[in-house]
Amino acid sequence: MAHKSDLIATDIQAYLKSHEHKSLLRFITCGSVDDGKSTLIGRLLYESKMIFEDQLTVLEADSKKVGTQGGELDFALLVDGLAAEREQGITIDVAYRFFSTDRRKFIVADTPGHEQYTRNMVTGASTADVAVILIDARKGVLTQTRRHSYIVSLIGIKHVVLAINKMDLVGYSQQTFDKIVAEYREFAAQIGLTNIVPVPLSALRGDNMLERSSATNWYQGPTLMEYLETVEIDDDLQQRPFRLPVQWVNRPNQDFRGFAGTIASGSIRKGDTIRALPSGRTSKVARIVTHDGDLEQAVAGQSITLTLTDEVDISRGDVIAAAASPPAVADQFQATIIWMHEEAMLPGRPYLIKLGSRTVTGSITTPKYKVNVNTLEHLAAKQLELNEIGVCNLSLDRAVAFDPYTDNRETGGFILIDKISNDTVGAGLLSFALRRAENIHWQALDVNKHARAGLKGQRACVLWFTGLSGAGKSTIANLVEKRLHSLGRHTYTLDGDNVRHGLNKDLGFTDADRVENIRRVAEVSKLMVDAGLIVLVSFISPFRSERRLARDLMQQGEFFEVFVDTPLEEAEKRDPKGLYKKARRGELQNFTGITSPYEAPEHPEIHLRTALSSPEAAAEEIMNRLRDAGMLYPADELSGL
């Protein structure tokens, strides 16, 4: 490595001393090939003299052969590693580059910019302190800029360089620069990114990379390298409560039992009181053991072995924490999930979840929503596909200690592993526990309507079909029930005729009996809703007041009045049971539509005009309404149950 410090030649010992105390900055570059990302990194490496002569010779040859700069040095070729990438001219994976200056050591995560590589960007961002977001000055803030910024904010990177590149192609215009910066700041504020430093650049020509460019006299801020060398990473991990995820129990002999791991946050001293989680047992630190001798104190980032004054049962995966401020312990969480596998996330399927050094089995519920990474819109989702990001509930098979991700990446970030392929299929950021489980005792979930319905992947409700005799109520209800059944949902149909053969066979057709008929059916429906079922009631139910009675028995959102709207002439023409003919002949009294009124619903949840559509289309419309109203969890999740 050809570092350029004069100290190397004159006083190597002094140089080594200074290098020993250099801080390390990890940053990620976000942008696409077109933005000049590889060129920017290549130039940083080149300018900081990290390119050797033999590599330079190869670069010169390659630049002539496959370069895009007309035979000039094509810095992008320095960083595009894999053969496939060289051929296609794109960066597929995350690559890590290393360089150092007199002031700092750097690790760059070089990640691809396209939407199909969101998972790679998330991976690169997960270990970065700073994000360099590239913008092509000719194009300004693009969809991808928003996407990159959202991910940067989600992963918790607090420092952003807005690298407005290709300034040479817009005549180094301050106006262009200012306009882009203003637009970006407005957007960034919405997603909580505040620490933004915009720099006008030309990575190709080197403007404001290391040296201040004379072409941008209007710019007073730091060059890119000045910023990277001096940005202060307010690492407050040491100020946070002590956390040691236990990696290994060290038992070389009968006399020694130590708990080894890397401190995730805070600090620990000999004699401090600790609490082991999830057991909750407390003890005191006897020794902080290292190969180089015992320590009085250790801080975040150090790898240590603790021995305790008491025999406490602690194993790999447990967390040793400050007794006074332990992490929460829970088995159900809300989390943001980033899906990283070609095979979609299936709600309900068991996955392995690795959090800290603990691996447990857990499953994910239907996403509450997924995020359109380009517009930040919240969208309904049944599952998460590759590169999709959604907010879900997470249920583990045992309680674990955790901190919210925003407090601590180490104890709040987890990965999801497929149980069969062992692939890492997703990553998650814990938000909060769904139930207060800090007392550790597992409390049985009340078995209620919600729980029973949840077993079936549905929310309980009543579909109340009303309409003239012969309107098609039973036909449509039957189709809907078949569809629900084929999706594995639990249903029951209460049909007017059938009920009158049993439960209501003591009732006639007087007004009082009609009301009692509806009351009983409504009460039965209510019991069935409480049992978690989707109940289909197919009754003429001609009077608003009766239907009102049924509606009032249910909770808000559980009652769907389905008006099967068929004109009398049409119903009479169909007359499947020959009832209209009988009524017309005077053989049936109180027949709805002929000798008794039908009060059409004023505000039905679902209004089906059967003259205009087939029963199949009507059934489909109802299914869509159920899905839209969130009564059905996605079909796929049931396969995992």
Add this chain to the structure above:
Amino acid sequence: MLYSIGKDSAVMLHLAMKAFYPAKPPFPLLHVDTTWKFRDMIAFRDKLTQDLGLQLLVHINQDGLDRGIGPFTHGSAVHTDVMKTQGLKQALDKYGFDAAFGGARRDEEKSRAKERVFSFRSAQHRWDPKRQRPELWNQYNARKNKGESLRVFPLSNWTELDIWQYIYLENIPIVPLYYAARRPVVRRDGTLIMVDDDRMPLRPGEQPEMKSVRFRTLGCYPLTGAIESEAATLPEIIQEMLLTTSSERQGRVIDHDSAASMEKKKQEGYF
């Protein structure tokens, strides 16, 4: 732990000694011996493992040995493939290790820049750069099915300077070949090759001469180029390394085959 006797192995082993202290590392060391290593390397290996009280497994590809495979008779590509790559696979299969630590670093070579810390290998020991597992934070996925394995590279994010600095700070013993000394060498195809034993056939006109040389990397002696140097202490070595204008791997004969040669070798199971 794959122990190649070089400086990176020395650092990795030192870290393991520290990490498991006061216990010993709970795994053996494995050296895949091509039978063409420098004699100094073998002597260093045997002494160090004895001093540390660690179990050392040495594997030699007996089949390759029986066929008389060697760098002079078969060339670097065949020799490396049979004695090193195939030898390593044989050893991993023989002992059935689930995971093997290696001392590779991402800054060594472009295709290594994308290698995971926990790098998955198929049952055929192949690395598929297109199907690498995402690796976030410090969450490593060590799960695998029977027959599959993992290579684990704890030094992934170390640079060559970091390695040397750490050796200096921690006073880690390394093979004397890293320090300059007068050694018998011949210049062959532009590279200084040390005549480490009498198996090296001299070409007409070649006469070993004593030069003050040292090695930046260590491997099979016929495939490892020496550099002329007077650097006899660690600070001098580091100084020379920092002022040099050629990369670390430049002295390695096997890297030059083609631009993507390392990537190909890795896919085939070479470390």
